[in-house]
Amino acid sequence: MSFDRTGLSRIGGSGTGGSTWQYTSADAKGDVDNADYFLAAISELQLGDLVICKDTSTPATPVVTITYIKANNGTTITAAAGTTVTA
Numbered sequence: 335m336s337f338d339r340t341g342l343s344r345i346g347g348s349g350t351g352g353s354t355w356q357y358t359s360a361d362a363k364g365d366v367d368n369a370d371y372f373l374a375a376i377s378e379l380q381l382g383d384l385v386i387c388k389d390t391s392t393p394a395t396p397v398v399t400i401t402y403i404k405a406n407n408g409t410t411i412t413a414a415a416g417t418t419v420t421a
Contacts, residue, residue: 335361337371347383354384360391363399369412372403381406385413 338359347353357366365371366387372379379385381403389397401416 335359335365337361337374339374342372342375342378344378345386352380352382352384354386355379356386356388358388358390361389362391363387363389363397363401363416363418366399367401367413367415369405370410372411372413376406376408376411379403379406379411385416387413387416 341358343356345354345356359366383403385401385403387399387401389399391397398419399416400419401413403411404414405412
């Protein structure tokens with residue numbers, strides 16, 4: 335699938351500490367890790383920003399992954415693989 339801007343919300347951060355975001359989508363985290371997945375938000379997401387990704391493809395058991403923006407040179411953007419949080 336593709337990035338849906340309505341699923342991305344800034345939830346905190348300021349100054350030099352970077353921002354924290356939540357991204358909710360039915361896209362698998364493996365898709366979200368692809369280079370340029372977040373291209374439509376490249377001007378918002380900065381290098382090192384924390385992103386909490388929530389995969390809602392199975393609503394009863396969503397998969398949550400904590401990741402960060404590992405590359406953003408203004409032209410391309412990539413999130414790290416991250417760590418999945420389990421119950």
